[in-house]
Amino acid sequence: xxxxxxxxxxxxxxxxxxxxxxxxxxxxxxxxxxxxxxxxxxxxxxxxxxxxxxxxxxxxxxxxxxxxxxxxxxxxxxxxxxxxxxxxxxxxxxxxxxxxxxxxxxxxxxxxxxxxxxxxxxxxxxxxxxxxxxxxxxxxxxxxxxxxxxxxxxxxxxxxxxxxxxxxxxxxxxxxxxxxxxxxxxxxxxxxxxxxxxxxxxxxxxxxxxxxxxxxxxxxxxxxxxxxxxxxxxxxxxxxxxxxxxxxxxxxxxxxxxxxxxxxxxxxxxxxxxxxxxxxxxxxxxxxxxxxxxxxxxxxxxxxx
Amino acid sequence: xxxxxxxxxxxxxxxxxxxxxxxxxxxxxxxxxxxxxxxxxxxxxxxxxxxxxxxxxxxxxxxxxxxxxxxxxxxxxxxxxxxxxxxxxxxxxxxxxxxxxxxxxxxxxxxxxxxxxxxxxxxxxxxxxxxxxxxxxxxxxxxxxxxxxxxxxxxxxxxxxxxxxxxxxxxxxxxxxxxxxxxxxxxxxxxxxxxxxxxxxxxxxxxxxxxxxxxxxxxxxxxxxxxxxxxxxxxxxxxxxxxxxxxxxxxxxxxxxxxxxxxxxxxxxxxxxxxxxxxxxxxxxxxxxxxxxxxxxxxxxxxxx
Numbered sequence: 001x002x003x004x005x006x007x008x009x010x011x012x013x014x015x016x017x018x019x020x021x022x023x024x025x026x027x028x029x030x031x032x033x034x035x036x037x038x039x040x041x042x043x044x045x046x047x048x049x050x051x052x053x054x055x056x057x058x059x060x061x062x063x064x065x066x067x068x069x070x071x072x073x074x075x076x077x078x079x080x081x082x083x084x085x086x087x088x089x090x091x092x093x094x095x096x097x098x099x100x101x102x103x104x105x106x107x108x109x110x111x112x113x114x115x116x117x118x119x120x121x122x123x124x125x126x127x128x129x130x131x132x133x134x135x136x137x138x139x140x141x142x143x144x145x146x147x148x149x150x151x152x153x154x155x156x157x158x159x160x161x162x163x164x165x166x167x168x169x170x171x172x173x174x175x176x177x178x179x180x181x182x183x184x185x186x187x188x189x190x191x192x193x194x195x196x197x198x199x200x201x202x203x204x205x206x207x208x209x210x211x212x213x214x215x216x217x218x219x220x221x222x223x224x225x226x227x228x229x230x231x232x233x234x235x236x237x238x239x240x241x242x243x244x245x246x247x248x249x250x251x252x253x254x255x256x257x258x259x260x261x262x263x264x265x266x267x268x269x270x271x272x273x274x275x276x277x278x279x280x281x282x283x284x285x286x287x288x289x290x291x292x293x294x295x296x297x298x299x300x301x302x303x304x305x
Numbered sequence: 306x307x308x309x310x311x312x313x314x315x316x317x318x319x320x321x322x323x324x325x326x327x328x329x330x331x332x333x334x335x336x337x338x339x340x341x342x343x344x345x346x347x348x349x350x351x352x353x354x355x356x357x358x359x360x361x362x363x364x365x366x367x368x369x370x371x372x373x374x375x376x377x378x379x380x381x382x383x384x385x386x387x388x389x390x391x392x393x394x395x396x397x398x399x400x401x402x403x404x405x406x407x408x409x410x411x412x413x414x415x416x417x418x419x420x421x422x423x424x425x426x427x428x429x430x431x432x433x434x435x436x437x438x439x440x441x442x443x444x445x446x447x448x449x450x451x452x453x454x455x456x457x458x459x460x461x462x463x464x465x466x467x468x469x470x471x472x473x474x475x476x477x478x479x480x481x482x483x484x485x486x487x488x489x490x491x492x493x494x495x496x497x498x499x500x501x502x503x504x505x506x507x508x509x510x511x512x513x514x515x516x517x518x519x520x521x522x523x524x525x526x527x528x529x530x531x532x533x534x535x536x537x538x539x540x541x542x543x544x545x546x547x548x549x550x551x552x553x554x555x556x557x558x559x560x561x562x563x564x565x566x567x568x569x570x571x572x573x574x575x576x577x578x579x580x581x582x583x584x585x586x587x588x589x590x591x592x593x594x595x596x597x598x599x600x601x602x603x604x605x606x607x608x609x610x
Contacts, residue, residue, distance in 0.1 A: 037459065092417045110476045
């Protein structure tokens with residue numbers, strides 16, 4: 001089972017990598033300036049577990065949705081994820097020098113290029129979904145765009161990053177704020193949860209899930225998203241920088257609102273177990289065909305990087 | 306004619322303002338963090354001529370396209386324009402303190418908020434277009450998204466900003482580059498021209514233009530976009546900061562590649578006149594019904610702010 005899951009995760013990552021290369025290789029008139037194209041590829045290719053595309057792909061596959069649609073939608077959500085990492089790493093944001101074991105985009109290139117790379121990757125994500133190559137059904141394309149925009153926007157990922165900056169008091173005159181568990185859950189549901197849950201919803205849309213199955217998958221995606229962030233926060237405390245390929249132990253030092261910070265690692269692990277169970281429960285309706293999604297939820301909680 | 310045009314420009318700007326307020330007022334669950342929402346509204350509302358929405362709206366109206374679709378598409382392109390201004394003003398980009406007579410977003414709020422505001426405005430633009438409220442026809446929605454993404458992305462606006470930064474040598478180790486007229490035209494066609502031409506194409510799409518009319522409008526939009534940038538560069542040399550509500554005379558000091566810098570104001574004016582004629586010619590097919598688009602081309606060249 002576990003070996004099977006890791007094999008599958010790597011296999012889908014390979015297909016997504018190929019799709020991302022295909023998307024970057026599309027000739028445009030006028031051409032993309034070489035420096036911008038090089039920095040966009042640097043930010044996206046050759047790294048990451050591609051967990052969000054995996055969730056799109058496997059959710060769609062469970063429902064026998066179009067594979068090409070799922071791969072292109074997976075690539076689009078990965079472009080959004082990559083843009084958010086580039087901008088979050090900026091000096092004015094989290095000020096990180098290392099990402100996936102490489103210098104961050106603003107270190108490898110420069111800050112202005114990093115701003116533009118993030119902007120252009122976001123645009124490319126929506127351009128990819130709008131393309132008729134993604135699906136012959138324009139209603140599916142529009143629905144995928146709406147889902148991705150909601151997950152990424154001011155009430156989703158970008159809004160969560162805003163709450164995170166506020167929690168840390170990282171403004172002129174700002175002071176760190178002690179958040180309670182409810183506020184931390186809200187922040188994390190937006191900052192990381194929304195895009196992971198959105199990946200599952202995109203897969204369910206590609207598979208044309210009926211209302212019952214859609215809601216079951218939605219519940220799965222939300223619980224998985226919450227579990228992901230707690231696992232991330234535990235890793236931030238316990239794993240080494242070398243294992244993660246990025247700086248660790250930064251969150252606690254900055255007073256970031258995490259459940260690990262509020263409760264300690266032991267209680268956070270209990271909550272993590274509870275969330276994995278919450279993710280698995282709604283999958284009962286699918287029987288053993290959803291085993292790969294079950295494995296994804298466990299992997300999310302147990303990963304070491 | 307001229308009075309009529311200014312009346313109409315102000316009237317459409319009012320309708321776009323109302324549409325933007327409507328879009329910002331949509332309740333979300335979870336809500337947008339108040340600081341982010343305040344900064345997004347600050348960046349977008351209460352300023353600007355709304356020229357891009359005007360072009361969407363009047364092009365669609367010429368072809369008897371859906372008014373609501375045109376207003377929502379106009380709001381979406383203005384959100385993209387506003388995001389680009391917020392990011393272009395950042396310290397790592399053009400480093401401007403003043404925009405539309407007010408402090409720029411990173412001065413009024415802070416730099417991290419300005420990055421997030423730009424990101425979230427871009428997302429909101431695509432979310433607005435994907436919404437069924439924009440058009441009952443999903444194929445129209447998807448086509449508008451594709452057009453806007455192409456105009457804004459790495460081979461359009463964002464790519465043009467990259468070329469502009471390169472021309473100025475504004476990187477560590479970078480040196481300003483002397484561009485010839487062809488390279489300047491290319492840079493400007495991307496940086497400003499693409500979004501203006503895209504506005505016209507969006508209007509033509511909403512009006513379901515046939516191939517002949519679409520191509521005529523496309524030619525109009527491209528010439529208008531080129532004229533706009535030359536007029537802007539002349540204004541940068543001749544107008545006062547108070548008239549424009551932003552810093553002026555900066556481009557020459559930085560060695561930016563402009564046709565005014567290359568040729569001087571007098572010859573740039575000749576080119577401007579040629580481009581206005583180039584914009585007007587393809588409109589012949591529409592007769593007097595296109596007078597408002599003719600006035601828009603003249604206004605673009607003759608405006609004082």
